[in-house]
Amino acid sequence: MxxxxxxxxxxxxxxxxxxxxxxxxxxxxxxxxxxxxxxxxxxxxxxxxxxxxxxxxxxxxxxxxxxxxxxxxxxxxxxxxxxxxxxxxxxxxxxxxxxxxxxxxxxxxxxATLPEPSAPLSADEADAQVLALGASLYETCAACHGAAGEGNEALKAPALAGTDPAYLARQLNNFRSGVRGREGDPEGEQMRAAAQVLPDEAAVEAVALHAASLR
Ligand code: HEC
Ligand code: HEC
Missing domain, CATH: 1.10.760.10 (Cytochrome c-like domain)
Known part of the structure; x- marks a missing residue:
């Protein structure tokens, strides 16, 4: 540098x-x-x-x-x-x-040259039951975002692992409501469709917590 x-x-x-x-x-x-x-x-x-x-x-x-x-x-x-x-x-x-x-x-x-931060959630921050629900919901996400939340460049799906769960939940709600993934944003529109599998706020929070806990 x-x-x-x-x-x-x-x-x-x-x-x-x-x-x-x-x-x-x-x-x-x-x-x-x-x-x-x-x-x-x-x-x-x-x-x-x-x-x-x-x-x-x-x-x-x-x-x-x-x-x-x-x-x-x-x-x-x-x-x-x-x-x-x-x-x-x-x-x-x-x-x-x-x-x-x-x-x-x-x-x-x-x-993109900066090393990935190694600050996953600590065990006591993450409720085991919520994590289990999140892990099962995450199965549909893994196809694009990777099993370890590492992202997939070819599919244009970003890494999710280690990101603040509150941020992830907010984005998921933005996609669900259409605040993000508007017309003219093809990648966002794709994610907007994918977010519709999450039925409610509990599902959003659980999958966000699971994704954040990945490394
Ligand atoms: C069909 C592929 C696909 C599937 C399935 C999918 N995603 Fe995505 N996701 C994307 C793409 C593409 C983007 C990037 C959108 C953009 O560029 O704005 C994205 C973006 C996101 C973001 C925004 C990240 C950020 O840094 O702002 C979150 C959060 C997210 N996805 C979570 C999920 C979760 C949770 C699931 C499962 C319920 C899921 N995705 C399923 C393709 C997918
Ligand atoms: C005043 C505080 C602030 C400053 C300064 C700021 N950002 Fe942000 N940035 C945010 C917030 C808050 C969000 C999340 C918005 C949301 O929740 O949708 C964000 C989101 C982003 C995202 C989207 C990340 C993702 O995962 O999709 C990128 C990229 C970004 N900022 C880059 C930058 C860059 C580059 C700069 C400097 C030129 C910058 N930001 C300056 C507050 C800031």
């Missing part, structure tokens, strides 16, 4: 790196630029993208660059967030403030 910063500084000095466009030929430079951009996000998502439950901001480490970029573009266009999405609306302005599309790409590729 230090080396990438050095390269970025040299390119800037040479006057070749004044745009926001991603330089795919030099991924390290994009990562270094993304790291610098991420400073504005740390207050909510944590220094290492581990997420801060107190800020309602989910962990970002462990998600693919493709997924992060898509969500940021959805927040920018207003397909995600907006006035009906109490917590998501905070992200609309943040995502827009990132500047050109190159900045979105840079921050996404930087975040």
């Amino acid at each position: 230090r080396c990438a910063f050095f390269t970025a500084a040299l390119l800037t000095l040479a006057g070749c790196n004044n745009s926001n466009e991603p330089v795919d030929a030099d991924a390290d430079t994009a990562i270094a630029r993304g790291e610098a951009r991420y400073v504005t996000c740390q207050g909510c998502h944590g220094n290492d993208g581990e997420g801060l439950a107190g800020m309602n901001a989910p962990r970002l480490a462990g998600l693919s660059a493709d997924y992060i970029e898509r969500q940021l573009m959805n927040y920018r266009s207003g397909i995600r967030g907006g006035p009906d999405d109490f917590y998501g609306v905070a992200m609309n302005g943040r995502a827009k403030a990132l500047g050109g599309d190159g900045a979105v790409h840079d921050v996404a590729v930087y975040l």
Whole structure:
């Protein structure tokens, strides 16, 4: 990383790196630029993208660059967030403030380099009975999100393991009510359909707790 910063500084000095466009030929430079951009996000998502439950901001480490970029573009266009999405609306302005599309790409590729946080739920946080219900409900989810909640890039399904269960439950309710997965968001629409198998709030909370407890 230090080396990438050095390269970025040299390119800037040479006057070749004044745009926001991603330089795919030099991924390290994009990562270094993304790291610098991420400073504005740390207050909510944590220094290492581990997420801060107190800020309602989910962990970002462990998600693919493709997924992060898509969500940021959805927040920018207003397909995600907006006035009906109490917590998501905070992200609309943040995502827009990132500047050109190159900045979105840079921050996404930087975040994808961060190690997955190893902070699964402690045993006493998770009720065994609720977990058992969650595990049985999760069987339908595993086809896309993976048996260990690791995500599936080809299916565009993000990792769920180790994410704050309150965040996961909120997203599931957003998909169930249609606040997330609106027209023009094909991946979200797919998940909106998948969320309909969850009959009630108890099912949502149980499956969220199970997914969060995976590693
Ligand atoms: C004011 C606090 C705040 C700041 C600053 C902030 N975020 Fe967020 N972010 C949130 C919250 C809250 C959510 C969850 C919204 C929800 O519950 O739907 C979120 C969600 C996200 C998501 C969706 C994650 C997922 O799993 O789908 C991404 C990606 C994201 N933020 C990236 C960023 C980036 C990159 C920045 C910096 C440019 C940033 N955020 C700055 C509060 C913040
Ligand atoms: C057909 C494949 C498929 C199935 C089955 C499926 N999902 Fe998803 N899920 C997706 C995709 C694709 C996304 C990404 C949506 C997006 O890009 O906004 C997603 C997103 C999510 C998110 C949002 C994560 C975040 O970081 O914001 C949660 C939570 C989730 N799924 C949970 C579940 C649960 C729980 C089940 C089982 C009840 C399930 N999914 C079943 C494909 C699926």
